[in-house]
Amino acid sequence: xxxxxxxxxxxxxxxxxxxxxxxxxxxxxxxxxxxxxxxxxxxxxxxxxxxxxxxxxxxxxxxxxxxxxxxxxxxxxxxxxxxxxxxxxxxxxxxxxxxxxxxxxxxxxxxxxxxxxxxxxxxxxxxxxxxxxxxxxxxxxxxxxxxxxxxxxxxxxxxxxxxxxxxxxxxxxxxxxxxxxxxxxxxxxxxxxxxxxxxxxxxxxxxxxxxxxxxxxxxxxxxxxxxxxxxxxxxxxxxxxxxxxxxxxxxxxxxxxxxxxxxxxxxxxxxxxxxxxxxxxxxxxxxxxxxxxxxxxxxxxxxxxxxxxxxxxxxxxxxxxxxxxxxxxxxxxxxxxxxxxxxxxxxxxxxxxxxxxxxxxxxxxxxxxxxxxxxxxxxxxxxxxxxxxxxxxxxxxxxxxxxxxxxxxxxxxxxxxxxx
Numbered sequence: 001x002x003x004x005x006x007x008x009x010x011x012x013x014x015x016x017x018x019x020x021x022x023x024x025x026x027x028x029x030x031x032x033x034x035x036x037x038x039x040x041x042x043x044x045x046x047x048x049x050x051x052x053x054x055x056x057x058x059x060x061x062x063x064x065x066x067x068x069x070x071x072x073x074x075x076x077x078x079x080x081x082x083x084x085x086x087x088x089x090x091x092x093x094x095x096x097x098x099x100x101x102x103x104x105x106x107x108x109x110x111x112x113x114x115x116x117x118x119x120x121x122x123x124x125x126x127x128x129x130x131x132x133x134x135x136x137x138x139x140x141x142x143x144x145x146x147x148x149x150x151x152x153x154x155x156x157x158x159x160x161x162x163x164x165x166x167x168x169x170x171x172x173x174x175x176x177x178x179x180x181x182x183x184x185x186x187x188x189x190x191x192x193x194x195x196x197x198x199x200x201x202x203x204x205x206x207x208x209x210x211x212x213x214x215x216x217x218x219x220x221x222x223x224x225x226x227x228x229x230x231x232x233x234x235x236x237x238x239x240x241x242x243x244x245x246x247x248x249x250x251x252x253x254x255x256x257x258x259x260x261x262x263x264x265x266x267x268x269x270x271x272x273x274x275x276x277x278x279x280x281x282x283x284x285x286x287x288x289x290x291x292x293x294x295x296x297x298x299x300x301x302x303x304x305x306x307x308x309x310x311x312x313x314x315x316x317x318x319x320x321x322x323x324x325x326x327x328x329x330x331x332x333x334x335x336x337x338x339x340x341x342x343x344x345x346x347x348x349x350x351x352x353x354x355x356x357x358x359x360x361x362x363x364x365x366x367x368x369x370x371x372x373x374x375x376x377x378x379x380x381x382x383x384x385x386x387x388x389x390x391x392x393x394x395x396x397x398x399x400x401x402x403x404x405x406x407x408x409x410x411x412x413x414x415x416x417x418x419x420x
Contacts, residue, residue, distance in 0.1 A: 025111035031240035032112050032120060038231025039123040043071040043130050046228050050221030050283070051134050052417075053214045054276065054329050058407025059138045060213050060417035066133040066145055073149045074126035082125055083118050085158035092170045094162050110238055120235060121161075125153050128184045132383075134329035135192025138202050139404055142412050144397040148390040152191065156382045160187055160375060175371035176364065178247070179236035181291025181343040182375040189336020190376050191383040193327055198387055199398055201326030203405065213417065215275050222279035226255050229286045233293035243354070247293040251286065254305030258285015261309025269317075277313070284312030284334050288342035292349060300349030304342060312338045343368050 048067035055063040080099055088094025097103065100118060109117035129149050136145070162168040164175065164183050177183060204210070212218060233251045237244040262281025263273040288308025289301055296304060315333030327333065347364040391397030398404075403411040410416060 022108040022110060024108060024113070025239070028111045028239045029113065029116065031244070032116050032235060032238060035231035035235025036116065036120040036123060038228045039120065039127070039235065040071075040228075042225055042228035042232065043123070043127045044068045046221050046224030047127065047130050048221065049217045050225060050279065051137065051329055053216065053218030053221055054212045055137055056210060056407075057213045057417060058409055060409060061413055061415050062142065062408035063133075063137045065142065065413065066137065067130045069142070069146050070130035070133060070149050071126040073146055074129055074153050075122050077150045077153050078122040078125045079118065081154050082158040083121065085154065086121065086125075086161040087117075087166045088162075089167070090162070091168055092162075093159050093168065094166055112238060117238070120238075124180060124184060124232075125157050125161075128157055128180075128188045129153055129191075131185070131188035131331055131335055132192035132195070134331035135196040135327045136199060137328045138408065139199055139398050140195070141391075141394055141397055141399055142408070144387075144390045144394045147393055148195075148386060151386045151389060152383065155386055156191065156379050157183075157187065160378065163374075164371070171374060173370040173374070174364075174367045175343070176295060176346045176368065177291045177343065177371065178294030178346075179233045179290045181287075181339050181346065182371050185287045185290060185335040185339030186343065186372060186375045187379045189332040189334075189339060190380045192331035193325060193336065194380050194383045195387050196327050196332075197325050198384060202328070203401060205326045212276060215279075219275050219279045222282050226282055226286065229255070229290075233290060237294060243294055246297070246351075246354070250296055250298060250301035251289055251293055253298055253301040254289030254308065255282045255285040257302050257305030258282050258288065258309035258312070261285070261306040262313045263309075265310055265313040265317075280312060280316070280330070280334060281309040284308045284338045287312075287335055287338045288345065290339075291343050292346040295346060295351060295354045296349045297351035297354075300345075300351065304345045304349055307345070308338050308341060311341045340372055343372050 044067055048064040051067060052060045052064040083100065084095060084097035085093050088097045103114050103118070105113065105115060107114040129152050133145065161183050163171040164177050175182065229251055230248055234244045234248040237247060259278050259281040262277050262284060266277045267273045285305035285308045288304045289296065292300065292304055312334050315337040316330045320327065320330065320333055344365065347361060347368045350359065387397060399408060399412070
């Protein structure tokens with residue numbers, strides 16, 4: 001009996017001794033491959049259709065093309081520079097992994113290959129700058145935006161990611177941001193708003209009805225975003241476990257409540273619930289739950305999603321008019337403003353079974369607010385710098401009045417959305 005006990009102990013001891021070492025987990029790896037593919041679908045398909053459906057018919061391809069080029073250029077600069085700045089070693093910014101130096105097929109990030117982690121995080125960088133495009137469509141030069149994407153991912157997105165997720169300590173306030181409340185949505189929202197303010201409104205903004213090209217495409221795009229968001233939020237656990245399952249469920253719940261919140265507001269105020277409103281509400285609910293998707297429970301998700309839909313509606317229909325900024329597709333109001341709500345709500349709606357032992361509500365609220373303010377200030381200022389550099393390189397950031405009036409699809413790309 002003693003011999004059996006010591007034999008069993010000999011088998012168990014090595015596991016305990018090396019429990020802290022990273023070991024590849026095939027289940028986690030398989031899930032993260034799927035999650036990465038889901039998030040990839042969000043930019044050149046989901047967001048492109050969502051934004052393309054809401055723009056005017058003469059600018060549909062240009063608008064969709066901005067999502068496509070954001071993914072392509074964003075991916076390139078991410079693997080060359082962005083990943084190193086975001087996830088390399090360093091307090092203020094990361095270093096040491098330029099061009100993915102030192103990363104091989106055997107390198108691990110937790111329990112998955114680091115190359116897969118690079119790919120997953122790269123999809124986040126691409127969609128963040130693509131979201132910002134919604135504020136500047138129908139008037140920014142395609143060349144200016146392409147350069148803007150490359151510079152913005154490196155100068156704005158990567159440092160903020162390092163402070164929140166990459167181990168940077170200089171500007172890390174201890175915020176809770178599971179999948180990108182500050183890193184993605186507030187960051188993209190304020191960036192888009194700043195560029196829209198600098199460029200000024202479209203020529204016919206406030207003078208004519210700017211009707212969306214196709215609510216059908218917008219709804220389809222929103223549903224694809226909803227689908228991809230399961231990888232966005234549940235994938236941020238970087239493991240196939242109970243926290244990922246919790247994130248998966250409450251992502252769906254919050255999106256559903258976002259639809260309900262936005263549509264109810266339209267129904268009460270305008271007596272007509274619109275499909276564009278429903279699609280926007282779904283996105284608002286998803287944005288709101290993103291930072292809390294690793295810590296909230298179902299009841300928290302119901303409240304966060306419902307309020308997110310209402311906040312988005314009020315931002316687009318009421319507050320936007322006070323600012324008098326032509327945020328073309330409401331990127332700031334649906335992503336930035338709702339992202340602020342979601343980031344603050346993250347501190348409030350923590351599930352008891354996911355609450356850290358040393359959690360203090362007041363301290364966490366302060367940490368969330370500091371992170372929000374840092375993102376607004378840094379992204380706002382540096383986005384202006386990046387835009388001015390991009391516009392200087394391309395001889396001005398805005399298309400000519402003739403091109404704007406005729407539409408960017410034919411004048412810039414030589415194509416039409418529909419050939420009849």
